[in-house]
Amino acid sequence: MTKLKHLLLLVCIAGCLTACEKDFPVDNHDPIAQFTTDTNAIRAFVTKNDIATKKDDQFGMFYQIIAPGTGNIEYKSTTQVTANYTGRLLDGTVFETKNGAVFTMGGLIGGWQIGIPLIQKGGKIRLLIPSFYAYGNRKNGPVPANSVLDFTIEITDLQ
Numbered sequence: 001m002t003k004l005k006h007l008l009l010l011v012c013i014a015g016c017l018t019a020c021e022k023d024f025p026v027d028n029h030d031p032i033a034q035f036t037t038d039t040n041a042i043r044a045f046v047t048k049n050d051i052a053t054k055k056d057d058q059f060g061m062f063y064q065i066i067a068p069g070t071g072n073i074e075y076k077s078t079t080q081v082t083a084n085y086t087g088r089l090l091d092g093t094v095f096e097t098k099n100g101a102v103f104t105m106g107g108l109i110g111g112w113q114i115g116i117p118l119i120q121k122g123g124k125i126r127l128l129i130p131s132f133y134a135y136g137n138r139k140n141g142p143v144p145a146n147s148v149l150d151f152t153i154e155i156t157d158l159q
Contacts, residue, residue: 029137038130062128069123077106082157088150124154
């Protein structure tokens with residue numbers, strides 16, 4: 001009986017030690033390579049769909065100002081933005097549409113923080129956002145990891 005207990009104890013210890021050696025996923029994500037992939041996908045998308053965009057030289061993000069809006073708000077991280085928007089993936093899948101959404105600039109994804117200040121109240125912009133300035137290599141709700149996002153945003157109020 002003692003031998004059986006020792007054998008069972010040895011099996012349990014071995015099982016515990018084996019469990020400790022599990023392979024955890026290693027993040028081999030290369031943000032520079034992903035940014036290049038995203039940029040190429042955006043270029044192909046705008047060419048295929050004949051969208052006149054500009055590329056921000058500093059951040060490498062593509063945008064189209066549909067209407068500049070009026071005013072002279074100097075955006076800060078505390079600026080409150082009210083907007084109507086639709087977010088799509090490059091395949092056309094709509095993942096979110098909201099009207100009258102209220103945000104604080106500092107709480108927005110990087111792509112919005114870069115693009116929104118290009119327009120004023122009443123303005124409308126289309127942002128093609130590389131994954132780096134969106135959700136990166138993380139899935140976010142219906143948005144898969146490493147997704148380029150296509151937002152059409154209309155600013156209805158700024159405070």
